[in-house]
Amino acid sequence: MAGNGSTSLMNLTLHVWRQKNRNTPGRFVTYPARDISPDMSFLEMLDVVNEGLILKGEEPIAFDHDCREGICGTCGMVVNGRPHGPRGATTTCQLHMRTYKDGDVLTIEPWRAGPFPVLKDLIVDRGAFDRVIAAGGFVSAPTGSAPDGNAILVPKENADLSMDAAACIGCGACVAACPNASASLFVAAKVSHLGLLPQGQPERERRVLAMVTQMDAEGFGNCTNHGECEAACPKEIRLEFIARMNRDYMKALRTLRPPSKAFAGAG
């Protein structure tokens, strides 16, 4: 019963973005993908292509991946114009070849966004996300300072909504999907995750200011409500969190002075 679809093997044509490094212009190169099983994941299909390239003496296609179970957020490529491919709520590693049929032509590209420079082929540098978190995406709770876990009550509804936002895997598909290369969904997810919990209240305002300031400094664009991010998000992070972030940001602007050196890094 495994893989209810057809078990017959498929042949596909891939147009893959190849780029030697950050400073060398890239180009599309066409490869056949032969004898592909519908039970393979998309990345396993690329593994097969790469094994063939290595044996032919060519360089394999470089792509980021790690857990291959949809949670680490490492993998990500644009397939036929869609980040992580056509299936909703699915990372590239969880996309399976039964989604495609024999003879399909696939164009495979890296995330395209200024703040995510290409390092090689399909690999980009997402260090900007780490810098946004380091600017304020945390609760300052040094080890050893915590009260009993049950001393902090969190209504179930808030905990659930917070968890919805916290599910973000930081893959960057939202940025890749956005015509403005905005990171609003990513930033809003963290702002909302922590802002919905009592533990996140003391730093709520400085957090949103610091994170938004860093997001802008990294060169991400503004949100103009296209909603492409929500459609591309493999974890179904909702657009409503951006509204929440904007509300927090407006409030913080009125009550707090803009982030200065005094709390950059909020340590």
Place this chain on the structure above:
Amino acid sequence: MELKSNVPSGPIEQKWTKHKFDMKLVNPANKRKYSIIVVGSGLAGASAAASLAELGYNVSCFCYQDSPRRAHSIAAQGGINAAKNYQNDGDSVFRLFYDTVKGGDFRSREANVHRLAEVSVNIIDQCVAQGVPFAREYGGLLSNRSFGGAQVSRTFYARGQTGQQLLLGAYQALARQIGAGQVKMYSRHEMQELVVINGRARGIVTRDMVTGKVESHVADAVLLATGGYGTVFYLATYAKGCNGTAIWRAYKKGACFGNPCFTQIHPTCIPVTGEHQSKLTLMSESLRNDGRIWVPKKKGDTRPANQIPEGERDYYLERKYPSFGNLSPRDISSRAAKEVCDEGRGVGKTGLGVYLDFADAIGRLGADKIRERYGNLFDMYERITDEDPYKVPMRIFPAMHYTMGGLWVDYNLMSTIQGLFVAGEANFSDHGANRLGASALMQGLADGYFVIPYTIGNYLGSTKLEKAGTDHAAFKEGETFVAARVKKLLEINGHRTVDSFHRDLGKIMWEYCGMARNAEGLRTALEKIPELREEFWHDVRVPGEGEEINQALEKAGRAADFLELAELMCLDALEREESCGAHFRIEHQAADGEALRDDERFCHVAAWEYAGEGKKPIRNVEELNFENVHLATRSYK
């Protein structure tokens, strides 16, 4: 070598408290004069790096991923244990300690396990304070679920993404220190060599995975938190990049390797579909709270699950282990699945699978309740298999999941190399011969938040370190070694890919050093592995250059180390002539097929010492004493 466990004296419940008082402190103003290297940014690494930086030490943290947030701790699904007794069901620090010692089949060090149980309660508090969105009851209190090997509800969880949320908590604490300049983060850097000067760990040599640059880093202490080595099996629930290189380098520099053959096969993973398979995906053990495991009573029964009447099903765990049933420990559940499949009663195309059926639970609680508890797991299963587990039972099969073995450490988590500390799955740890569910997250965070910050401080406070810089000859030697190895791998230019070798190694290990082992098979493996290694160094093809992103080269270096480590695992398995926990020797079983320990001869840790290239390593022994949990045959019946 004499192994000193350095366990403090006194009653078990006072050892850690007493030791914390006895340990040397480093004055707050002096902490900034010390530097510490942390390799790995998973639960153990990130929590240690953040906590050490909060204390004021200068920390450098390294990970091979593009961001510390992606370490494989993130994939842990089910939960984290803590002896909070919030459910009023009779839990206590002593019970968690007892369950863990028993679950590990009496092959762990009592004092370490007790400390783990003690600090478990602090971990939950710490994570809540960081904003980890644990599951809550309507009254706002923390919610618990049950896990294998325990009869109390002590597992805290965040949907099926507990590891992710705990790791993000630790990552955010780490990010805060990076922002404050207290931690220098090196992502996409892989440790390639440990540098030891005058018997003390003083630094590492890394390869920058973007530029290929080989670099030295000096420090006053080094902490390895690089995870387990289960990818030696090729197919495993680990991330593709998980590797044993850091601990293997340390082993070859003099750190003893404890119980390398203790590897855990997880009972509930999605079965293999074909040769192309690149990894295996776990379905959380928490599913066994509501799912019932069964196979048909008849051999070769090919009817779809829903057409097999109740009377013709064998709920074999409930039948064999009535008190623990579907929540029996992992080693026992895995072996039971293997047995029914060996009998020809396995399900699915390959016959290598058993059913995990939610029909009863959906009938009792409704599909919505099940979706709330396990929705993301059901979705993941559906994506991978194209089957809807709300309608048909899941098919599961055991897969390589965790290594209880690792670098030997004393009570302070220091290896046999002075100044080299090891935390989390990378050490031989607290789990003995079998780890209970929801205990890996607990151990990683216990080590990182609550043990390492004290014990590294004690080492620095009580040790006079000489000045050392990266211009020291030992660093130059390390750099030369790393560069030469890269060059050698690139020059072989043979006919086979790295993956093809790694896959072959995995098959040897699964066949001869997997769920059931015997002397003959292990001897076969000990012949085959060196042959394969020989062929690898003559016939592997690694394209590209060293001074760029080269994923084939990264894989080659890791596979080369696995080809050595695998041999040590088989040797350890061969010389441990008993069955205990996950280490099941076919020659040593009771009449009912249960594991038969030999406490007379093997109630000890085997800590292997490297003796030089081509020489048989030395098997050192640390005797284990059970003063608080008395040695007994484990029974879950």
